[in-house]
Structure formats: C-alpha cells, structure tokens
Amino acid sequence: MAKPEHEITWKELNVGCVIDEPGNAASYRTGDWRSQRPVYNKDRCIRCGTCYIFCPDMAIKILDDGYIEHDLYYCKGCGICAEECPTEAIAMVDEEE
Amino acid sequence: MVTRVGMEVSIAAAEAIKQANVDVVAAYPITPQTHIVEHLAEVVNNGELDAEFIPVESEHSAMSVCTGSSAAGARSFTCTASQGLALMSEIVYITSSLRLPILMLLANRTLSSPLSIWNDHSDVMSVRDCGWIQVFVENGQEVYDHVFIGYRVAEDHNCLLPFMVNLDGFVLTHVIEPVELLDQEIVDRYLPPYQPLYTLHPDHPVTMGAFAMPALYTETKKAQAEALTDAMPTILKGWQEFGELTGRYYHPVEQYQTEDAKIVLVTQGSLGETASIAIDTLREKGEAVGLVKIRLWRPFPFEEFREAVAGAELVVVMDRAISYGGPGGPLASEIRSALYAEEKHPRVVNFIAGIAGRDVSPEDFMQMIRQARERPGEWYEIYDVRE
Numbered sequence: 001m002a003k004p005e006h007e008i009t010w011k012e013l014n015v016g017c018v019i020d021e022p023g024n025a026a027s028y029r030t031g032d033w034r035s036q037r038p039v040y041n042k043d044r045c046i047r048c049g050t051c052y053i054f055c056p057d058m059a060i061k062i063l064d065d066g067y068i069e070h071d072l073y074y075c076k077g078c079g080i081c082a083e084e085c086p087t088e089a090i091a092m093v094d095e096e097e
Numbered sequence: 098m099v100t101r102v103g104m105e106v107s108i109a110a111a112e113a114i115k116q117a118n119v120d121v122v123a124a125y126p127i128t129p130q131t132h133i134v135e136h137l138a139e140v141v142n143n144g145e146l147d148a149e150f151i152p153v154e155s156e157h158s159a160m161s162v163c164t165g166s167s168a169a170g171a172r173s174f175t176c177t178a179s180q181g182l183a184l185m186s187e188i189v190y191i192t193s194s195l196r197l198p199i200l201m202l203l204a205n206r207t208l209s210s211p212l213s214i215w216n217d218h219s220d221v222m223s224v225r226d227c228g229w230i231q232v233f234v235e236n237g238q239e240v241y242d243h244v245f246i247g248y249r250v251a252e253d254h255n256c257l258l259p260f261m262v263n264l265d266g267f268v269l270t271h272v273i274e275p276v277e278l279l280d281q282e283i284v285d286r287y288l289p290p291y292q293p294l295y296t297l298h299p300d301h302p303v304t305m306g307a308f309a310m311p312a313l314y315t316e317t318k319k320a321q322a323e324a325l326t327d328a329m330p331t332i333l334k335g336w337q338e339f340g341e342l343t344g345r346y347y348h349p350v351e352q353y354q355t356e357d358a359k360i361v362l363v364t365q366g367s368l369g370e371t372a373s374i375a376i377d378t379l380r381e382k383g384e385a386v387g388l389v390k391i392r393l394w395r396p397f398p399f400e401e402f403r404e405a406v407a408g409a410e411l412v413v414v415m416d417r418a419i420s421y422g423g424p425g426g427p428l429a430s431e432i433r434s435a436l437y438a439e440e441k442h443p444r445v446v447n448f449i450a451g452i453a454g455r456d457v458s459p460e461d462f463m464q465m466i467r468q469a470r471e472r473p474g475e476w477y478e479i480y481d482v483r484e
Contacts, residue, residue, distance in 0.1 A: 016194065
C-alpha cells in the first residue's frame with residue numbers, strides 16, 4: 001500500500017503524479033472527515049440491509065448473522081444509513097461526545 | 098544533405114510536423130495560425146502523414162484531445178494564437194502538470210479587445226506561468242528546426258514537459274523565406290520515436306490527473322517546478338546535438354555584438370533581426386552597442402543572461418506585452434530580477450512597443466536607445482504613443 005500522503009516527499013512522486021498502484025485509494029482514511037459518527041443499536045435492527053445498500057462509501061459490513069458493522073476507517077459520517085434505517089437502529093452522534 | 102527552398106513559414110512548419118511523424122493533430126483554425134493547420138489537414142488527407150487529424154470544435158478541445166492522446170502515448174501536436182490560447186489555457190496548465198510532451202506552435206497575436214489579428218506577445222505572456230518550456234524564434238528556419246528540437250527535448254525522459262514555440266503572427270507565419278529542409282534520414286536520427294514513461298493502457302492501469310489533498314499538493318508543485326528548472330541541461334543538449342547534425346546552433350540567450358557593449362538592447366522573437374540592423378548602424382558610428390535576444394523564456398536563463406550583459410551600463414528592454422498596473426513589461430520585470438542581486442548592475446530601461454502589429458523599425462530602436470540614454474533612472478513607457 002502507498003505511504004500515507006503526509007509522509008511522501010516531492011522526490012518520491014512519480015512523474016506527473018501518475019498513480020501506478022491500482023486501488024491505492026483504499027489506503028486513504030476518509031473516516032478523518034467525520035464530524036458525526038453512527039451508533040448502532042443491534043436490538044432495533046431487523047437485518048434488512050437497507051443501510052448497507054445506501055452507504056455511498058461501502059463502509060457498512062454485513063456480518064455472518066445478518067447484523068451490520070460500520071467501518072469507521074472509511075465512514076465519512078454522512079448519516080444516510082441513519083436516515084434510511086426503517087427502525088431507527090442507527091443514530092448519529094457528534095464526534096466529540 | 099539539405100534542400101534550400103523558398104517556402105511560406107507556415108507551410109515549412111507543417112512540413113516539419115509531417116517529418117516529425119506526429120500521431121495526432123488536433124487544432125482549431127484561428128488567424129494567423131490557419132495555414133499551418135490547413136496544410137496539415139492536406140498532408141494527412143493525402144496520406145503523406147499517417148496521423149489522426151481531429152478537427153475539434155474549439156481550442157479548449159484541441160488541448161484536451163492532445164492531452165488525452167499524449168497520455169495514450171501518441172506524439173501530439175496543436176497550434177493556436179491569441180483568443181485560442183486564452184480559451185485553451187485551462188488545459189494548458191494541466192498538460193504540464195501531467196508532464197505530457199506535447200508540442201504547440203503559438204502564432205503570437207494580441208489579445209482582445211479591441212479586436213485585432215496582429216502580432217504582439219500578450220497571448221504567450223498570459224500563460225507565462227503555465228509550466229511549459231517556452232521558446233521564441235526569429236525566422237522561418239528557426240520555426241522549422243524547433244519542431245524537431247521541441248519534440249526531442251520534450252520527450253526526453255529527463256524532461257517530459259510540453260514545449261511551446263512562439264513565432265510572430267504574420268511577420269513569420271505568412272512570409273515566404275528560404276528554409277533549409279532536412280533529409281528524413283537526418284530527422285529520424287535526431288528524433289527517435291516517442292517512448293512514453295506512462296501510458297493509459299488497460300493492461301497496465303494507471304491514474305493520471307488524480308486529486309491531491311493539501312497534505313500533498315505542495316510536494317506535487319515543488320516536483321513540477323523542479324522539473325522545469327531541471328529541463329535546462331536537456332534543452333541545451335537538444336540544441337547542441339541539433340547543431341552537430343545541421344550546423345545550426347541555438348542558445349538560451351542569443352548575442353550580437355555584445356562583447357564590449359556598454360549599451361545592450363534586449364528583444365524577443367522576430368524583431369531581433371530588425372534590432373540587429375539598428376545595432377549595425379550604431380556600430381558604424383563607433384557606438385558600443387549590442388543586442389541580446391531571449392530565445393528561452395521558460396525556464397528563464399538567468400546565468401546566461403547575466404553573462405551576456407556583463408560589462409553593460411545600460412540595458413534597454415523591449416517588451417511586446419503590457420503588465421497592467423505592474424512594474425513594466427513581463428520581460429523587463431524578469432531582467433530586473435535577474436540583475437537585482439548583482440553588486441554592480443546596469444540601469445534597465447523598458448519600452449513597450451510593437452503592440453498589435455505596430456511596426457518597429459531600426460530607427461525606432463535607435464530612438465529608444467537615445468531616449469534611454471538621455472533620461473536617467475529606471476523607468477518604463479509605452480513607445481510611439483500619440484499624445
């Protein structure tokens with residue numbers, strides 16, 4: 001995987017800043033952008049998968065038992081999962097809390 | 098073996114593009130560049146050049162096509178002027194950031210308004226900081242030669258930058274001059290096929306033109322700035338090897354009668370030839386005057402320039418573009434910066450002349466030198482204005 005961008009020196013960049021390592025965007029922690037974080041209440045979850053379908057960053061994993069887990073490395077905290085959840089099993093809370 | 102023929106400079110330029118065996122031509126016609134593109138359309142249509150000729154709908158598209166085709170590994174060419182350059186300028190900056198070795202001929206023409214089709218350097222100066230190698234030429238032979246030199250330098254893996262050749266509109270594009278055409282065998286020896294470092298190809302996917310966050314953007318720009326400065330040895334090598342093959346040697350700063358000169362005139366482009374007549378006349382009267390022609394505009398040849406004017410007491414710079422509200426013309430600004438840190442430096446006087454096709458004669462150059470000599474200080478003014 002590529003180095004974190006804040007460690008790359010100018011001499012290490014490819015000519016024209018070409019990226020020749022396909023898929024290295026996966027190493028970028030978009031979770032850093034988050035100001036609100038999803039909090040999951042498994043008791044309310046009906047395992048419909050709606051949140052998984054709607055998540056624009058594929059930051060929700062469906063576990064073997066059908067319940068879900070947020071991947072906070074990528075979750076930007078957009079809140080779409082909480083908005084779409086039919087049972088209000090996901091709540092958004094401010095990061096500093 | 099060379100063939101010396103009388104030829105319109107635009108046609109000679111197009112012939113050079115043909116001999117350089119470009120793969121893609123994408124251009125939109127604009128005066129005074131039109132003849133170059135028209136002739137290229139003919140040679141592609143006649144089967145003399147095996148290239149894609151893409152008649153795009155605008156200059157923005159012309160540079161976009163060249164950027165894409167160069168990224169795919171094709172030797173790519175475009176040319177434009179004035180408003181066309183202004184329209185494509187968004188992409189002009191991208192091409193250099195992506196380090197794509199496109200060649201562009203810029204048939205220098207003033208920017209509107211008022212609308213004018215005539216020659217000055219306001220178009221190129223509007224993209225001075227675009228990161229391209231920028232060269233000025235003086236006559237048809239230099240235009241023809243710099244097509245090969247441009248690709249050779251641009252495509253060198255120590256360089257990989259786009260190359261812009263500035264030729265004065267009409268004064269060069271539309272005149273018939275004697276041009277020595279090179280045998281194809283010599284061209285092929287000097288200019289090998291383009292070997293791209295990276296290409297867009299599904300077998301080896303890469304990303305070009307990606308997004309950069311503030312944490313990395315400064316490093317990308319430092320790398321680009323260094324690339325242009327570091328292109329200097331490759332440019333010098335390109336000129337040197339061209340000289341060895343053809344006998345025509347080019348330099349970042351061309352000098353004429355500067356050896357013992359106390360007054361040095363500085364020009365860019367085709368007016369250098371006119372200025373040399375003024376220098377000859379003044380020399381006949383025993384005056385220690387010389388001429389410096391700035392061929393390489395970016396990267397700016399600071400060292401070479403300082404050496405060329407060493408010993409001069411007065412430097413008279415003629416600009417052909419205005420920097421509105423600024424300290425003078427863009428060329429004079431650069432020259433003052435080049436000399437500022439010198440312990441003893443000549444007085445720099447700046448005239449802006451030859452705007453939008455206004456003639457500048459040898460007598461005008463002599464008049465500029467007279468005025469600069471008589472009026473003390475470091476000043477600038479627009480020359481030849483009716484009060």
